[in-house]
Amino acid sequence: MVEISEKLIHQRIQARYSVAQAALVRRLGNLDQAEDAMQEAVVKALESWPRLGIPDNIVAWLVTAGMNAFRDGYRRESRGRELILEMAVTERDHKEVADDLEDDVLRLIFMCCHPAIAVENQLALTLKMVMGFSQTEIASALLVQERTLEQRITRSKRKIAATGIDFQLPDSSRLDVRLQPVQQVLYLIFNEGYYGSSGTLLDQALCRNAIFLCRSLCRLYPQPENLGLLALMLFQDARAPARLDEAGKLVTLDQQDRSLWRQVQIREADVLLQKALRHGQADRYQLQAAIAGLHSLARRSEDTDWTEIVGLYKLLLQKQPDPIVYLNYSVALMFDGQVKVSAPLLHELEPELGQYSPYWAARAKLAELQGDQENRAAALQTALKLSGSEEEMRHYELQLGAINKPRGIPGHRIH
Amino acid sequence: MQYLCLIYEVESEMLSRSEEEQNQIMADYWAFTNDVKDKGQLVAGEALLPTETATTVRVRDGKRVTTDGPFAETKEQLGGFYLLECKDLDEAIDQAARIPSAKYGSIEVRPVMVFEQ
Numbered sequence A: 001m002v003e004i005s006e007k008l009i010h011q012r013i014q015a016r017y018s019v020a021q022a023a024l025v026r027r028l029g030n031l032d033q034a035e036d037a038m039q040e041a042v043v044k045a046l047e048s049w050p051r052l053g054i055p056d057n058i059v060a061w062l063v064t065a066g067m068n069a070f071r072d073g074y075r076r077e078s079r080g081r082e083l084i085l086e087m088a089v090t091e092r093d094h095k096e097v098a099d100d101l102e103d104d105v106l107r108l109i110f111m112c113c114h115p116a117i118a119v120e121n122q123l124a125l126t127l128k129m130v131m132g133f134s135q136t137e138i139a140s141a142l143l144v145q146e147r148t149l150e151q152r153i154t155r156s157k158r159k160i161a162a163t164g165i166d167f168q169l170p171d172s173s174r175l176d177v178r179l180q181p182v183q184q185v186l187y188l189i190f191n192e193g194y195y196g197s198s199g200t201l202l203d204q205a206l207c208r209n210a211i212f213l214c215r216s217l218c219r220l221y222p223q224p225e226n227l228g229l230l231a232l233m234l235f236q237d238a239r240a241p242a243r244l245d246e247a248g249k250l251v252t253l254d255q256q257d258r259s260l261w262r263q264v265q266i267r268e269a270d271v272l273l274q275k276a277l278r279h280g281q282a283d284r285y286q287l288q289a290a291i292a293g294l295h296s297l298a299r300r301s302e303d304t305d306w307t308e309i310v311g312l313y314k315l316l317l318q319k320q321p322d323p324i325v326y327l328n329y330s331v332a333l334m335f336d337g338q339v340k341v342s343a344p345l346l347h348e349l350e351p352e353l354g355q356y357s358p359y360w361a362a363r364a365k366l367a368e369l370q371g372d373q374e375n376r377a378a379a380l381q382t383a384l385k386l387s388g389s390e391e392e393m394r395h396y397e398l399q400l401g402a403i404n405k406p407r408g409i410p411g412h413r414i415h
Numbered sequence B: 001m002q003y004l005c006l007i008y009e010v011e012s013e014m015l016s017r018s019e020e021e022q023n024q025i026m027a028d029y030w031a032f033t034n035d036v037k038d039k040g041q042l043v044a045g046e047a048l049l050p051t052e053t054a055t056t057v058r059v060r061d062g063k064r065v066t067t068d069g070p071f072a073e074t075k076e077q078l079g080g081f082y083l084l085e086c087k088d089l090d091e092a093i094d095q096a097a098r099i100p101s102a103k104y105g106s107i108e109v110r111p112v113m114v115f116e117q
Helices: A006-028 A031-052 A058-077 A081-097 A101-112 A119-130 A135-142 A146-163 A172-195 A201-220 A224-237 A263-277 A284-297 A306-319 A323-335 A339-348 A357-369 A373-386 A390-401 B011-015 B019-038 B089-098
Strands: B002-009 B042-047 B055-060 B063-068 B077-085 B106-111
Touching: A006 A031, A006 A058, A006 A101, A006 A119, A006 A201, A031 A058, A031 A119, A031 A146, A101 A119, A101 A172, A101 A201, A119 A135, A119 A146, A119 A172, A135 A146, A135 A172, A135 A201, A172 A201, A172 A224, A172 B089, A201 A224, A224 A263, A224 A284, A263 A284, A284 A306, A306 A323, A323 A339, A323 A357, A339 A357, A357 A373, A357 A390, A373 A390, B002 B011, B002 B089, B011 B077, B019 B042, B019 B089, B077 B089, B089 B106
Parallel strands: none
Antiparallel strands: B002 B077, B002 B106, B042 B077, B055 B063
């Protein structure tokens, strides 16, 4: 018999966490109580599953354990029968109304990502309440202190309870307004996992969760914006097996072994993207997905259609005129052979991105293409000095060491 | 649930509007008020005279202190309010966005505290 380790239990719970947690929120009608109940259920699972085995229906087991823990809590506090009676009614309603547990997960996401909650708090709440990450994990992913994070979560939960943000799917008349922050939060969580540090278990879990929830979102709301977002995540994630070498070091896009890319996932993303684009009016997620798609569909690095990518960045700049997009645009221009167009653009970005390491990597690339070895070395030194990640530093050092051997797509935050 | 929509605008801008503009805004307010009334959402709603008419009162150590002027000097001033009965925060925010001053100033939406009997 396979030994049931604590790690395995955590993995299995993590996969069904959002569904069980949403079911508890529906029954208890309150984020705080539902979260406590879920925590108790997880503790019970860790105690009993190694002896009894992992149950077939993990969600039902967790919800029952959570509800029992909640009832016990009330009995201990002996706060009266009315509450328990009231709860029995909600439970009956639950059976009649919500056959689909996954819709409840979406209700929970909409609750956590309500536009009345600040974006950084939506992010923290979603990671905690929907995805079940611990406070320590969230704090390290978002680079905030645990205490600050706890305050944010507590404050937001209080606001939700007090202001009448309901456990409901949004009215169709305000679907756009309500979907937008959900898309943004899932996008941010995915990026955090994808670009965060690199390849840690936490990062992988962030990406996996974002994809899972985006899929749920698309099932009920197949709006082009949602399909485009899912396509973007799938295109990027399909390259995951090639992003790290055997020593766990980051491999840039042009150096990756493309035979390791998950082709089925790339095809799925492509179908989703085509479906989304059929509606005309590409939004920023669809444009980013289209760019990621062009990278994914190129058999070899040198087959990349940089002219098309440059065109897409131009469109993206109209929707999202931020310095990072400008940086990526100017890098794409270089690869498209338009060094003369790229150079002044890159120089203009210096006041805004002068403290950003990938910016100097792009400047090094520019100097390299201009045959200016002196400035190339200087730019690489600056990039190295500003870099926070070991992978990046190693990458710059390598280039500095072999300054006559050009390689890599610096500055381009596509791995 | 009841929500108080507090209407804030830059008073100086409000007072310097042309008569035509003012009439238009008044007409928009009438339309909005009638709409929330028809929907059964209106609990109360009033416009206030400018902050130059405000008096701030405090009682300290049993002694009454009155100050000539508003409680706080801010960029935008409280100019009126609606108390609305809404299904949830989404509905309250929708209505707040339709208050004519939302285009010029800001509307703060606050749920009304309910005391258990």
